[in-house]
Amino acid sequence: MVNYIWLGMMVTGVLVAAINGHVEVVTKAALEGAQVAVHTAIDLIAIITFWLGIMKLAETAGLVQALARLLQPITRFLFPSVPKEHPAMGAIILNLSANILGLGNASTPMGLIAMQELQKLNRGDPKEATDAMCTFLALNTSCITLIPTTIIGIRLIYGSADPTEIVGTTIFATAMGMTAAICMDRLLRYLYYRGR
């Protein structure tokens, strides 16, 4: 799937640029894209290093496991393949909580930690996503958001009478999206194993 999407964007991009008579933008755009990617990764070093340290403390002190135990009823349903009290559970919960609160720069490192823990549980091909990873990413990208911090800031800058009035609509839209994500994940997993 990702192969087709990737190839599709590359091929249509180059062809459309050629048809529009400005094929030279392709080279520039490719370089810019690569630069943005490297900058993003470099910026991540700082924040991931920091949160990995904190997470190690929380894990050694037994806090991550305690959190995992607390939310067990929900996580057992969503991630049946992850053993209870596994550090992956704690990291998943922390990532989703940070998402819900709109704490973008804490949620990404937590998410990467969760992925590492899930990869440790991967008994199949290490290059292929596991069921739990697919569920986690579906939840992560569609997670309920209580505070969309960035957009509230922008509304404020441009003189909105009530910058936070979109909080309710955002909660509604994300709740719908999250429900769809859980349903689609289950459905696609079923189809995936049936098709094999």
Place this chain on the structure above:
Amino acid sequence: MFGVVSDLSRWAIPIVLLLVPLIAMVRGVNVFEKFVEGAEAGFVTAIKTIPFLVAMLVAISIFRASGALDMLVGVLSPVLNLVGFPAEVLPHAIMRPLSGGASLGIATDIIKTYGPDSFIGRLVSTMQGSSDTTFYVLTLYFGSVGISRYRYSIISGLCADFTTLIASVYVAHKLFGPT
């Protein structure tokens, strides 16, 4: 309601940074040593994502700069206008899963042009607030552990994005009403 949630948001991280080391200390953990031990993996984790991010962001960048994105918008907007979806926000809807920075730029531009309290301004605010950069998140998360076969997760992510989009349009019509 909003005040409480907003305070929670502001306090969450400082409280974590206060409580985690304290509790760890009480439980007999060598806090400094353990922190450094955990943090050690940070550099490698971040660097490992570079090839995956470069692959994805280069494709997105070419697709956008070539004008292919604008063409897609041109084809889709007459259809979507029929179901009450304003053509002005379509570039945002298409860009949202691909690039966080670009979609935020589009949202900012729309808010600046139409005003934050116009129907379109409120709709695009809801859309920006309610969805995530699906492609970026998938590439980054899978990339950090070296996974290149995503199975069905792109489809489920995009279905969720699409549902969120429809829900945003629906709730914005209900609450703010197009004028």
